[in-house]
Amino acid sequence: MTTNPPFQSFFETSAQSMKESILHHLKFSLAHDTKTATKRDWWLATAKAVQERIIERMIATQSVHNEQDVRRVYYFSLEFLMGRLFSNSLYSASIHKETVEALKELGLEYEELRGEEYDMGLGNGGLGRLAACFLDSLATLDYPAVGYGIHYEFGLFRQEIKNGHQVELPDDWMKFGTPWEIIRPEFTQTIELYGHVENVFDDHGDYVPHWVNTRKLLGIPYDIPIPGYGTNTVNFLRLWESRPSEKINLEAFNRGGYTEALSDKTQSETVSKVLYPNDSTEAGKELRLVQQYFFVSCSLRDIIRRFHKVPRTWSEFPGKVAIQLNDTHPSVAIVELLRILQDEERLSWDEAWEIVIKTFAYTNHTLLPEALEKWSVPLFQKVLPRHMQLIFEINKRLLETVEAAYPGDSAKKRSMSLIEEGGVQMVRMANLAVVGSHSVNGVAALHTELLKKHLFADFNQFYVGRFNNKTNGITPRRWLLSSNPRLSDLISSKIGNGWVKNLDELRRIEQWVDDPAFQNDFMAVKHANKIDLAKIIEEECGVTVSPSALFDVQIKRLHEYKRQHLNLLHILALYRRILHDPGLDMQPRVFIFAAKAAPGYELAKCIIKAINAVATKINNDPRVGDKLKVVFLPNYRVSLAQRIIPAADVSEQISTAGKEASGTGNMKLALNGALTIGTLDGANVEILEEVGSDNIFIFGLTVDEVEALWAKGYRPNDYYLADEELRAVVDWVGSNFFTPDEPGVLSRLQHSLLGGGDPYLVLADFRSYSNAQAKIDEAYRNRAHWARMAILNTARVGKFSSDRTIHEYAREIWNLPQVPV
DSSP: OOOOOOOOOSSOOSHHHHHHHHHHHHHHTSOOOTTTOOHHHHHHHHHHHHHHHHHHHHHHHHHHHHHTTOOEEEEEOSOOOOBOOHHHHHHHTTOHHHHHHHHHHTTOOHHHHHTTOOOBOSOOSHHHHHHHHHHHHHHHTTOOEEEEEEOOSBOSOEEEEETTEEEEEOOOTTTTOOTTOEEOGGGOEEEEESOEEEEEEOTTSOEEEEEESOEEEEEEEEEEEEEOTTSSOEEEEEEEEEEESSSOOHHHHHTTOHHHHHHHHHHHHHTTTBSSOOOSSHHHHHHHHHHHHHHHHHHHHHHHHHHTTSOOOGGGHHHHEEEEEESSTTTHHHHHHHHIIIIISOOOHHHHHHHHHHHEEEEOOOOOGGGSOEEEHHHHHHHOHHHHHHHHHHHHHHHHHHHHHSTTOHHHHHHHOSEEOSSSOEEEHHHHHHHTOSEEEESSHHHHHHIIIIITHHHHHHSTTOEEEOOOOBOHIIIIIITOHHHHHHHHHHHOSGGGTOGGGGGGGGGGTTOHHHHHHHHHHHHHHHHHHHHHHHHHHOOOOOTTSEEEEEESOOOGGGTHHHHHHHHHHHHHHHHHOTTOOOOOEEEEEEOOOOTTOHHHHHHHHHHHHHHHHHHTOTTTTTSEEEEEOSSOOHHHHHHHGGGOSEEEEOOOTTTOSOOSHHHHHHHTTOEEEEOSOTTHHHHHHHHOGGGSEEOSOOHHHHHHHHHHOOOHHHHHHHOHHHHHHHHHHHSSSSOTTSTTTTHHHHHHHTTTOOTTOHHHHHHHHHHHHHHHHHHHTSHHHHHHHHHHHHHTOGGGBHHHHHHHHIIIIIOOOOOOO
């Protein structure tokens, strides 16, 4: 094997070199001169100047990987919440300072320019953001990796707030294109759907199933380079766009059937049109299943193409290929690989299944049974008839082994079966993912234990050693270095910048935790960030807030189990206390929300309306003054989170114990010096262990107490009747006081807490939560002590770097060596 020469860049690392590149691209890539260029033109030219340096490293990386015939990990995820790439690319290419200087010489402001970038509409929440963090860490740590997903034309949706209600508009993030992607038509893949299965004799005289009369789709790949920080490695994210196998039915067009002529094109392009189409209809369910199969089939065929670049046998496949399934969405890949090996490569069942098991690993992200994907057998048979046959065969063999291990245990077979019996048979995709993978991991210590104890208890007993924990992490490159440059500079002035690649080094700032000067500097950074956020709040919401107030932040997907409505009830309690006692001694506080609710999730949308209705009333009540403000920032996205998180004093992580798998917002906020108020749920448990009980505000029922309460029989009315303040605010929010122009619009929320049984124990945890909030109010009065707690949060969360998580995956699941370039 030849040794690659050391990497040498064609480009100089200087402000002058960047300036020349920017001007070159402005003229020759965008056809503008300096007089006609808009701000967006300047941004595009700068991005292209950065991208060419990254592509140079990407070519060198792939050359090394191909030359050494490396083992790669392939990360399958239906979403990658990438956010904006401009700033992170500058840091990763080691030209941030030079680019800022070059722009200044050109009369341009870096901060203004980077605002021209649109967030990539490729993800929704924590699942997609985790995938993006993992890609960053894989490249930074020199692990050969490729991410695979879908090239959505439209993101989830762009949220506007009108009269307090969420309004969903198209997230047309691709409207003006993006400078970061590279189209790769030479790697186009063809996949098949629908049709039916016939049994026919093959060339060897064997009677075999043959999938016929299928509809064909093309998958066109777009690559987004993923540069590592402080290394030459550049991996890539490959996203598939759906196209028809024939763009136009010319015969129909020529006879005047113009709509008919383009119908196949329209249907085919729908597959990659929108992230998470509404699945409340049968058509929506079908589209989601087609989406999932489309991207995993294209990805597997691409992986197989790469594998066969070198002549070798199929037994070598698991030695070169590790595939990680990010939740259940891509789990149909298990059956697709089995089908390819059986039907196209003619391997025996035992050979094929062994390869499948050794290749796949599965990450579970939810404890909510209703969130585990299931497809009706009729739908599955319609879309993927051959795959349905294979699932029945996998299930038959599984149940035979379960029967052999547990003779006569029908309950075990029912719980472990891939098919859920009932009115309509359902395919359990989570069970398929467990059965078809050699590793199943949870994403926080508590989550993994609950998986083994409850959700997959029988599988854990049956597959000894298959379940393991990999606590989630976040990349410090985006969530501190790029998001909070003031704090990054302060930290680096004390301990250097080694922490950017080794977050445990933040422990070294503990030596200044009691130094008044460092405390003042730390809090000055926080105050400056709050001034910046206050300007955004003024622009977006028309509400003036004081940066001297305590900024209390809850930013995450809107779901009942995340309990934004618990936060709201406490806000109402504070409001009521102020009205009853105008001289109430409380620390001025700004409650900041940002969240999107799924379009079909009516109660979640009702909670958004309630927050906005209460905010309007409080913010315009002269009796409250600056003691209390409530704001809901619209269209929550990565770039907005990067402005909110550095300014947060308090981090709301208040899910019902046992419902949140991990959470990563809790890690991002703690890293930036926000103090957590939270339940013992998800990664909060581990944050408590790291930062210490004196530097976090824990409240509420534990997992065991939640289980005991349900076992005893939870009656929310008991809590409602026993607590006068709670009763008053529940009645208040359900009345028409906050919505006189829309009578009854918030009654759904009140009903969920009382008549609906309060499924997430909001009323049970209210008083404990309120008491914890009182402790926060008290603690914030002692600014030196608050600074100490905030510093210790930043210093002690090194464990939650995604670098640590990826090292664990690579060592314990993927058996993946690092390959420096």
